[in-house]
Amino acid sequence: MKRPTPALGATSFEDAREGDGWRTLAEDVLDGLTRPFKELPPKYAYDSRGSALFDRICELPEYYPTRTERSILERAAGELIAATGASELVELGSGSATKTRLLLDAMAAADTLQRFVAVDVTERAVRESAAELTREYPGLQVHGLIGDFERHLDRLPPATGPRLLAFLGGTIGNFAPASRQRFLGTIAGLLSDRDHLLLGTDLVKDRATLEAAYDDSDGISAEFNRNILLVINRELGANFDPAGFQHVARFDAENERMDIRLRAREAQEVVLPAIDLTVRFAAGEELRTEISSKFTRERVAAELSAAGLALAAWHTDENDWFALSLARPASV
Numbered sequence: 653m654k655r656p657t658p659a660l661g662a663t664s665f666e667d668a669r670e671g672d673g674w675r676t677l678a679e680d681v682l683d684g685l686t687r688p689f690k691e692l693p694p695k696y697a698y699d700s701r702g703s704a705l706f707d708r709i710c711e712l713p714e715y716y717p718t719r720t721e722r723s724i725l726e727r728a729a730g731e732l733i734a735a736t737g738a739s740e741l742v743e744l745g746s747g748s749a750t751k752t753r754l755l756l757d758a759m760a761a762a763d764t765l766q767r768f769v770a771v772d773v774t775e776r777a778v779r780e781s782a783a784e785l786t787r788e789y790p791g792l793q794v795h796g797l798i799g800d801f802e803r804h805l806d807r808l809p810p811a812t813g814p815r816l817l818a819f820l821g822g823t824i825g826n827f828a829p830a831s832r833q834r835f836l837g838t839i840a841g842l843l844s845d846r847d848h849l850l851l852g853t854d855l856v857k858d859r860a861t862l863e864a865a866y867d868d869s870d871g872i873s874a875e876f877n878r879n880i881l882l883v884i885n886r887e888l889g890a891n892f893d894p895a896g897f898q899h900v901a902r903f904d905a906e907n908e909r910m911d912i913r914l915r916a917r918e919a920q921e922v923v924l925p926a927i928d929l930t931v932r933f934a935a936g937e938e939l940r941t942e943i944s945s946k947f948t949r950e951r952v953a954a955e956l957s958a959a960g961l962a963l964a965a966w967h968t969d970e971n972d973w974f975a976l977s978l979a980r981p982a983s984v
């Protein structure tokens with residue numbers, strides 16, 4: 653098994669995608685675009701541009717999840733760290749790791765902070781956040797794992813002490829339900845009896861608030877949605893015209909999730925030479941690019957339980973818009 657390569661100072665990196673990144677993108681796109689109902693996995697939206705667009709979404713007045721989760725962390729980080737005794741924070745889908753600082757500060761204040769491990773598909777986000785955190789927290793060991801958290805968690809370095817595995821932002825909501833349950837099972841298998849999971853979930857709320865969060869008046873969400881087409885153009889030599897697709901973000905109340913799509917403005921044909929594929933879109937045909945599930949406390953507890961995890965603490969904001977769940981292996 654490949655071991656992390658130590659770099660200068662206390663920072664090390666591993667790129668788990670080496671050798672298989674392109675194959676996976678090609679296979680997923682081929683699979684997704686040849687189904688009767690076309691669909692693409694959202695993870696490919698996060699190239700450097702997509703990642704920067706997501707950071708802009710987080711600042712939008714309509715996009716409440718980031719600032720709401722931050723407000724919960726501001727209040728509860730000390731209590732969470734005291735409950736876990738964590739000396740190591742592992743963050744999945746860490747992105748630019750802005751909220752992460754609230755947890756690292758609480759660990760530093762409790763005098764337990766030793767290591768931060770960032771896991772993300774976006775290489776630039778991992779490298780830049782690792783460099784920033786190494787500077788900001790003297791003596792902190794930082795390990796960056798560039799890879800897919802659905803495939804590369806076996807590359808996590810062995811724990812150096814009680815571990816808090818954080819999955820923030822509501823990113824768990826971007827999984828399809830079956831993958832989400834499988835993923836929670838994988839997480840449960842990674843936790844020893846001294847470890848905890850900290851899970852951020854967006855909660856069910858009124859349609860207007862939800863739909864505005866995914867279709868803002870500045871059009872940044874639309875731009876982010878279309879970015880996946882630019883990624884496919886670049887990676888697979890395709891000729892998608894992003895302007896030919898309209899951003900659609902609807903709340904699916906029955907399944908309690910946002911359903912985010914690109915709708916072909918008119919009939920079109922797209923060529924993807926690298927996978928030897930020509931795809932036809934009828935006028936008005938929709939391509940699903942993302943779901944974003946919204947939760948209730950009951951559903952989070954039930955899904956954790958089905959994965960062998962027990963809900964130890966539930967922290968929410970004054971409106972009950974977002975929740976942070978602390979969980980641990982159920983047998984403990």
Ligand code: SAH
Binds near residue numbers: 703718745773802
């Ligand atoms: N945790 C941050 C960022 C959330 S955005 C926050 O709360 O604001 C989702 C992040 O997950 C992005 O940085 C994206 O690059 C990453 N991501 C999405 N799918 C991924 C996957 N399959 N494997 C690893 N990272 C992924």
Ligand code: AVI
Binds near residue numbers: 709823865876942943
């Ligand atoms: C990363 N994830 C939690 C975001 C969400 O809210 O589902 C991605 C996003 N898509 C559009 N806006 C934000």
